[in-house]
Amino acid sequence: MRGNCKQCFEDGEHSCSFEENPDQIVCEHCADNDYYCETLPPNGYKADRIDIYEVIGKQDRQHAQCTTCQQEKRRCSLKKMSDMPPCKYCKKNKIGCNFFHSPKVDHKRQRAATGKVKRPTEGDAPEVAMPGTDYFTAEDLADLEMRDEEMQSRYPTPEIEMEDNAGHKGILTKICTSFAHPIQFLTGEDGPSDCSFCEMPIFGVTGHYEREVHVIRWYNGLGFSEIGGGFCEENSCTRMCKSCTINRLQIILCSGHVLQPTLHDSFVQDFDALADELISADPGSSEMNYQLQRWCSMCFSIAAFGCVCIQPGLCGEEEMEIVGCGLRLCTRCEIALKQEFGDDIDLMAGEMEKSPKINMKDDQVGQLEGKVRADVSFLRTKGLLMNCVEADSSL
Numbered sequence: 001m002r003g004n005c006k007q008c009f010e011d012g013e014h015s016c017s018f019e020e021n022p023d024q025i026v027c028e029h030c031a032d033n034d035y036y037c038e039t040l041p042p043n044g045y046k047a048d049r050i051d052i053y054e055v056i057g058k059q060d061r062q063h064a065q066c067t068t069c070q071q072e073k074r075r076c077s078l079k080k081m082s083d084m085p086p087c088k089y090c091k092k093n094k095i096g097c098n099f100f101h102s103p104k105v106d107h108k109r110q111r112a113a114t115g116k117v118k119r120p121t122e123g124d125a126p127e128v129a130m131p132g133t134d135y136f137t138a139e140d141l142a143d144l145e146m147r148d149e150e151m152q153s154r155y156p157t158p159e160i161e162m163e164d165n166a167g168h169k170g171i172l173t174k175i176c177t178s179f180a181h182p183i184q185f186l187t188g189e190d191g192p193s194d195c196s197f198c199e200m201p202i203f204g205v206t207g208h209y210e211r212e213v214h215v216i217r218w219y220n221g222l223g224f225s226e227i228g229g230g231f232c233e234e235n236s237c238t239r240m241c242k243s244c245t246i247n248r249l250q251i252i253l254c255s256g257h258v259l260q261p262t263l264h265d266s267f268v269q270d271f272d273a274l275a276d277e278l279i280s281a282d283p284g285s286s287e288m289n290y291q292l293q294r295w296c297s298m299c300f301s302i303a304a305f306g307c308v309c310i311q312p313g314l315c316g317e318e319e320m321e322i323v324g325c326g327l328r329l330c331t332r333c334e335i336a337l338k339q340e341f342g343d344d345i346d347l348m349a350g351e352m353e354k355s356p357k358i359n360m361k362d363d364q365v366g367q368l369e370g371k372v373r374a375d376v377s378f379l380r381t382k383g384l385l386m387n388c389v390e391a392d393s394s395l
Helices: 006-011 028-033 052-058 067-071 088-093 107-114 138-152 242-252 271-280 286-292 331-339 345-352 360-365 384-391
Strands: 161-163 169-177 184-187 211-218 224-228 239-241 259-261 305-307 310-312 321-323
Touching: 006 028, 067 088, 169 224, 184 242, 184 384, 239 242, 242 384, 271 286, 331 345
Parallel strands: 184 239
Antiparallel strands: 161 169, 169 211, 211 224, 259 305, 310 321
């Protein structure tokens, strides 16, 4: 039976085509206006209601108790056949309260038919083997542990050997550096333009700014060849003239650093003002050499101590003695050298070599003071500078 559709009722239509033709799918009003047509029951229509308890009460129940209580051996709240479900247990657990016929099974006859009859167990139960007993020797347990470690451990990445265009062979690796490799030491005396450290006075502090570079580490320990991410693509190889090399070599070969406060730096000085004076110094001039002596040899801080140890000079005439090797330290580095490194400048340089150097971001935000110098590794007794000097036959 159909009455008017919902759309006709809402639109106030006096009649709907469903009244004349109830078999059609969509009424004419909805079809003409592309409406969704939903049929409503005719006026006064009422569906017949069924009393479920009347149906349950009339079903052919064979038990007063429900099936669930019988199976779980519970005391059902339904005591008589006329008691209407659900029982209290089914109602509490929100499950259907039914009255199915469950045939009884004679388990004794079933076991007898199959020949499987329960009998009491004779004797004690066997002992369970536990690791560490005689079932496993110490060698067996050690072997099992070793196999577990072998399976969990990762195979090491194999080293890759490469050779550059100049014939230098070595292992492919990554390093953090501020210079363009390979570095050339003891270059000619062609003026400041032939030395990266003379051409830009602050170059020993910042370099080209530290970054991670893929290189070939030469087997002979005399250098690296850039493979990717380095500075050679934008700059020529870093070069250090003979004078700059000898100045650092003098610090390495100093027999014992005797540190005293620097007289000209006894008063408080402004970091930014001194940094500007260093940057503005003419390349390769005596003014540049003076400005370099005002800074710590390990970090970008104003020097407060200098070495005054009397020793043979590496430049000039033979057997000529000089006062001090050129080592300069700030207050913080001087304290660290004594208290942490036992006056061993090589040990201190090796430890500071691992620290981050000045990068591009540090320069942009102005966080340069106290940062480790880019050239601190050149003061090591087994560093790149010393290895190249020992391999050079011109000295």
